[in-house]
Each structure stands twice: as structure tokens, then as C-alpha cells.
Amino acid sequence: MEPLGVVVVTPPWNFPLSIPAGGVLAALAAGNAVVLKPAPEAVLVGWHLANCLWDAGIPREILQFLPCPDDEIGRGLVTDSRVGGVILTGSAETARLFLGWRPDLPLFAETSGKNAIIITALADRDQAIRDLVRSAFGHNGQKCSAASLAICEAEVYDDADFRRQLRDGAQSLAVGTAWEPTSRITPLTQAPGAALRRALTVLDEGEEWLLEPRPATDNPQLWSPGIKLGVRAGSFFHRTECFGPVLGLMRAENLDHAIELANAQPFGLTSGIQTLDDREIARWVDRIEAGNLYVNRPITGAIVGRQPFGGWKASSVGPGAKAGGPNYVLQLARWRQVARPAVDQEPLSESLATVLDRCLAGLTDADARSLLEASAASYARAWREHFSREHDPSAIRGELNAFRYRPCRHVIARGMTARPEAAVALCQIILAAHVAGTRLTVSLSPESEPWVGLAECAGVELVVEAEAGFVDRLAHPLYREHGWIERLRAWEPISTAARAAANGTGVTVIDAPVLANGRLELRWYLREQTVSRVLHRYGSVTEPDA
Structure with a gap:
């Protein structure tokens, strides 16, 4: 394991202690030096955090505190060639800005969300x-x-009592100064930006106010809660993060329609469902596209150790390991294979054995064949013992907090097979993607040796294309719109043009060495997801149906 070097931590202002502490401590744990750049709105909290760590024995040379404005000074910090990685919690626009400045930047970013709670006709409406x-x-x-967003099944959306109770619930929140303990809605940290101001003041076609937000007469940053009815699919409010006290209601014909509406946007951070029907819960959990799922409970307030936090799609930029999860520290270092994993006696599945045989057919070197066989065994073992299982280390009675892995929808691999070690790396990628259940496109450069058998591997598409064609493929606008390719797994150096194209369409570039160790290599073909479910009602603990 080799640390990245110097890691810059750029946290947000809204969690000025927990988020920077998590990033700083994770980077230090991986052996990196850290530069903490606090949010300009929360410099003092960051300063106290740095002092606590210095007092605890972290050398000042290893942890440096650097408050600076978000201008050319901040840009100089992010783009400095001595920086080995950046941990960002902020907007998707900021992440794209960083990558535009420096396309090869190792960026670990938790970004924007446009989060929905689905309320079905079988929900406890008071609880919802x-x-x-x-x-x-x-x-x-x-x-x-x-x-x-609240996406309500038609029966719920049309229920006058539901609307009245929802309006009363929001209207009852006390609005006032942050110095008054009874205030539930307090001033925004800054005047509303363009997106939030539009959400607070403009009704698009078909929309109306269930509860109209109003600014305080003496403070332009203090707004009462707002609730919109009639938000339409594809509208501004449906797909835009606004980051303020305004909620939109959408009408869905049924649960499947509601899931479609919730997924029809670029983000996938948190999502919730309110229903007492286990069949609806199972269908929603299987199909919703978000990193943190919540069943019959609020969708905010993730607790480290219970609900590791991080999103999918445009809500995550980088490898996608969840904060507080088992892979977060692992991603902050570069791992290299120094010893071959042991081959156990557990037989490979028939499909994996078939793929392995087709890969071995193209290799003549005995050491390469042995490494590939050890890789296949390690991948199968890691899948069997870790990645295929749901994990709930907190084991809290009355809750289910399941951490699990879901296959990436599509990964593209790029490189050549002219060198023996490159051919082995390609075969390892094919095996790992097969074990993870991830569809794989292999893009080979024209200099590669022909390898007909690879195209016959299940779930693998093989193309041979020059660099210009590969860049055009990555830059295709449908990738950004539909997320068809989630990650680029490279076993050869990637050009700046290819990185820029991948960054522009939200494709994460994974250029770490290809490893025979399954616990480390399989991470790149899987997405992490947490499902948090309340298992009690009015003091009675229940268990979900199997």
C-alpha cells in the first residue's frame, strides 16, 4: 500500500465538524499528509478541529490548516501537482469545476441530491x-x-385530509432567529441563489402553492416553508437541487410510476418510501437508484457506523466508497500486488470456470496462467465471503441497517494486449466484472494482439478502436443523460483527452493497478448501498417477511 501523498479536504459549511473530521481522519489513517481547507462560512470550527488533532499528537507538518477563499487561491491549491487527491463534499457543479481545472485529479466527492420520498396508498399517512x-x-x-420531492400515489395525492395535515405540519414550524431556542426554521446561511430563489418565488406550468413561502420583512435570508403541488415530470423543480425550505408534490398512478419519477433525474443520493406492505418495500428496494435508502423513517440523519453515506449517479464523483463504510480508507491509497493470493479448494462456478478457460487459452506463460487462476479464486472467495452479503455491524434491535453491494450497470475497460502483463490485466478485469455481474465493454487499441476468444465471454463486448474513436465514445451525450457507462477501468495509461471526455459525461476513471486480490479489485465493479428500515411500530418490534 502506498498513500496518495498530500490530500486536500474541502468540506461544506452545513456539517462543519463531522464531515471534515471524517475526511481528515480517513486520509491520515491511509498514511497521507492532509491540508484542511475549511468552508469560508465555518473557519472557526475547522480551526478548533485542527487544534484538537494537533493536541492529540498529529504533527503540524502532517496536518496543515489552510483557510482560503474560493477563488484563484483555492484553484491553485486544488490544481497543484503536489496534491495527490481531494476529498470534496459540495455541489456537482463544484466537482465538475475541479475536474475541468485538472482532468487527472483523484477526486473523492459526495455531491448534490434531489431526493424523493414515495408515499403509497398503503402507508401510515400520519407517520408519513x-x-x-x-x-x-x-x-x-x-x-x-x-x-x-414527495411522490404520492394518486389516492394519497388526491386526499384532501392528507394535504391539509401536511400543510398544517409545515406551517406549524416556528420561523425565527437562530438565537431563539423554539425556532425550527432559521435564516439561511446566505441569500438564496438563483435555483432556490426560483423555487421559492416561481410556479411553473401546472403548479400551485399548497403553502406559499414568504420572506421575513427584516431578513432576506429568512423564509417560511413552502410546498408546491402539481410538479410535473421533467420540470425545473423535478430535476434541480434547490437546497432550501421548499418541497414539491408529484402525483403517481402507482408504485411503479412513482419509482420511475424518482429515478428520472441525474442524482441518486437518498430516497425513501412510506408503506406498510412488504411487497411494495421489496419492489422499491430492488429498483430505486440511490445510495442511501430509508423505509418508513426520515431520509436524513445518517449515522456513521449504522448508515454509511454516499450516493449514486451524479451524487457521487470518484470511486464511490461511502463515508463511514468499509472501503472509504482503502480508496485513499494505491495498492500493489506483492504476493499472489492463495488458491483454496472451493471450486469455481461453472460460468466463471468457462470464462477463465477462455482467458487461459490466450496465455502461454506459466506464471501468467498461475496468476490468473489465483485471481479467479480470490475474486470468487471475496464475492462469497464479503461482496454478495448484506452487512449490519450495528445490529440495533428495532432497525435494519443493511450495507450491500449492487453491480455497476456498465463498465468500459481500455488498453492494449501487446505486452504479456497487459494481457493478464485484461483477463483479470474480465473475470472481476463477471464475478460482480457487471456488463463490460472492452475497448482495445489497434496495436493489440487479436484475441478472438474474449468476445465469446458472457457479458463482454469487444471493440477495437483508435484513441479518437474511444474519446468520441466517452463523450457521447447519452452517457451523461442516461449513465450508460459508470466507470472506466484502465490497465494502461489514459490520455488527458480521454479523461476530460470521461469527466464530462460523469464516467469515473479507475486507473489503479489491476490486482489479483478480490477484496480490493471487485470494489471497482460494484456500487455501495445502505438500506435503513424501521422494524417497530408503537413499541412493537416486528421482523420483515423473508
Whole structure:
């Protein structure tokens, strides 16, 4: 293991202690030096954090505190060639800005969210309203995990009593100064930006106010809660993060339609469902596209150790390991294979054995064949013992907090097979993708040796293309719109043009050495997801149906 070197931690202002502490400590644990650049709105909290760590024995040369404005000075910090990685919690626009400045930047970013709670006809509506109001208006909606949309099944949306109770619940929140302990809605940290101002003041076609937000007469940063009805699919409010105290309601014909609406946007951070029907829960958990899922509870307030936090799609930029999860520290170092993993006696599955045989057919070197066989065994073992299982280390009675892995929808691998070690790396990628259940496109440069058998591997598409064609493939606008390719796994150096094209369409570049160790290599073909479910009602603990 080799540390990245110097890691810059750029946290947000809304969690000024926990988020920077998590990033700093993870980077230090991986052996890196750290530069903490606090948010300009939270410099003092960052300073106290740095002093606590210095007092605890972290050398000042290893942890440096650097408050600076978000201008050319901040840009100089991020783009400095001596920086080995950046941990960012902020907007998707900021992440794209960083990568535009420096396309080869190792960026680990938790970004924007446009989060929805689905409320079905089989929900406890009183509970749903309570959890929705808390999720939408807690912290004035200034949390990336906040509920911005309530997608209601038709029976719920059309229920006049539901609307009245929801309106009353939001309207009852005390609005006032942060110095008043009874205030539930307090001033925003800054005047509303363009997106939030539009959300607070403009109704698009078909929309109307269930509860119209109003600014305080003496403070332009203090707004009362707002609730919109009639938000339409594809509209501004449906697909735009606004980051403030405004909620939109959408009408869905049924649960499948509601899931379609929730998924029809670029983000995938948090999502929730309110229903007492286990069949609906199972269908939603299987199909929703978000990193943190919540069943019959608020969708904010993830607790490290219970619900590792991080999103999918445009809500995550980089490898996608969740904060507080088992892979977060691992991604902050570069791992190299120094010893071959042991081959156990557990037989490979028939399909994996078939793929391995086709890969071995193209290799003549005995050491390469032995390495590939050890890789296949390690991948199968890692899948069997870790990646295929749901993990709930907190084991809290009355809750289920399952951490699990889901296959990436599509990974593209790029390189050549002219060198023996490159051919082995390609075969390892094919084996790892097969074990993870991930569709794989292999893009070979024209200089590669022909390898007909690879195209016959299940789930593998083989193309031979020059660099210009590969860049055009990565830059295709449908990748950005639909996320068809999630990651680029490279076993050869990637050009700046290819990196820029991948960054522009949200494709994460993974250029770490290809490893025979399955616990480390399989991470790149899988997405992490946490499912948090309340298992008690009014003091009675229940267990979900198997």
C-alpha cells in the first residue's frame, strides 16, 4: 500500500465538524499528509478541529490548516501537482469545476441530491407526514440528503385530509432567529441563489402553492416553508437541487410510476418510501437508484457506523466508497500486488470456470496462467465471503441497517494486449466484472494482439478502436443523460483527452493497478448501498417477511 501523498479536504459549511473530521481522519489513517481547507462560512470550527488533532499528537507538518477563499487561491491549491487527491463534499457543479481545472485529479466527492420520498396508498399517512416534514424542512432544507420531492400515489395525492395535515405540519414550524431556542426554521446561511430563489418565488406550468413561502420583512435570508403541488415530470423543480425550505408534490398512478419519477433525474443520493406492505418495500428496494435508502423513517440523519453515506449517479464523483463504510480508507491509497493470493479448494462456478478457460487459452506463460487462476479464486472467495452479503455491524434491535453491494450497470475497460502483463490485466478485469455481474465493454487499441476468444465471454463486448474513436465514445451525450457507462477501468495509461471526455459525461476513471486480490479489485465493479428500515411500530418490534 502506498498513500496518495498530500490530500486536500474541502468540506461544506452545513456539517462543519463531522464531515471534515471524517475526511481528515480517513486520509491520515491511509498514511497521507492532509491540508484542511475549511468552508469560508465555518473557519472557526475547522480551526478548533485542527487544534484538537494537533493536541492529540498529529504533527503540524502532517496536518496543515489552510483557510482560503474560493477563488484563484483555492484553484491553485486544488490544481497543484503536489496534491495527490481531494476529498470534496459540495455541489456537482463544484466537482465538475475541479475536474475541468485538472482532468487527472483523484477526486473523492459526495455531491448534490434531489431526493424523493414515495408515499403509497398503503402507508401510515400520519407517520408519513411527520417523516416528510422532518426530512424536507429540518436544517431549513440545507442538507444534501433533504427531501425535496414527495411522490404520492394518486389516492394519497388526491386526499384532501392528507394535504391539509401536511400543510398544517409545515406551517406549524416556528420561523425565527437562530438565537431563539423554539425556532425550527432559521435564516439561511446566505441569500438564496438563483435555483432556490426560483423555487421559492416561481410556479411553473401546472403548479400551485399548497403553502406559499414568504420572506421575513427584516431578513432576506429568512423564509417560511413552502410546498408546491402539481410538479410535473421533467420540470425545473423535478430535476434541480434547490437546497432550501421548499418541497414539491408529484402525483403517481402507482408504485411503479412513482419509482420511475424518482429515478428520472441525474442524482441518486437518498430516497425513501412510506408503506406498510412488504411487497411494495421489496419492489422499491430492488429498483430505486440511490445510495442511501430509508423505509418508513426520515431520509436524513445518517449515522456513521449504522448508515454509511454516499450516493449514486451524479451524487457521487470518484470511486464511490461511502463515508463511514468499509472501503472509504482503502480508496485513499494505491495498492500493489506483492504476493499472489492463495488458491483454496472451493471450486469455481461453472460460468466463471468457462470464462477463465477462455482467458487461459490466450496465455502461454506459466506464471501468467498461475496468476490468473489465483485471481479467479480470490475474486470468487471475496464475492462469497464479503461482496454478495448484506452487512449490519450495528445490529440495533428495532432497525435494519443493511450495507450491500449492487453491480455497476456498465463498465468500459481500455488498453492494449501487446505486452504479456497487459494481457493478464485484461483477463483479470474480465473475470472481476463477471464475478460482480457487471456488463463490460472492452475497448482495445489497434496495436493489440487479436484475441478472438474474449468476445465469446458472457457479458463482454469487444471493440477495437483508435484513441479518437474511444474519446468520441466517452463523450457521447447519452452517457451523461442516461449513465450508460459508470466507470472506466484502465490497465494502461489514459490520455488527458480521454479523461476530460470521461469527466464530462460523469464516467469515473479507475486507473489503479489491476490486482489479483478480490477484496480490493471487485470494489471497482460494484456500487455501495445502505438500506435503513424501521422494524417497530408503537413499541412493537416486528421482523420483515423473508
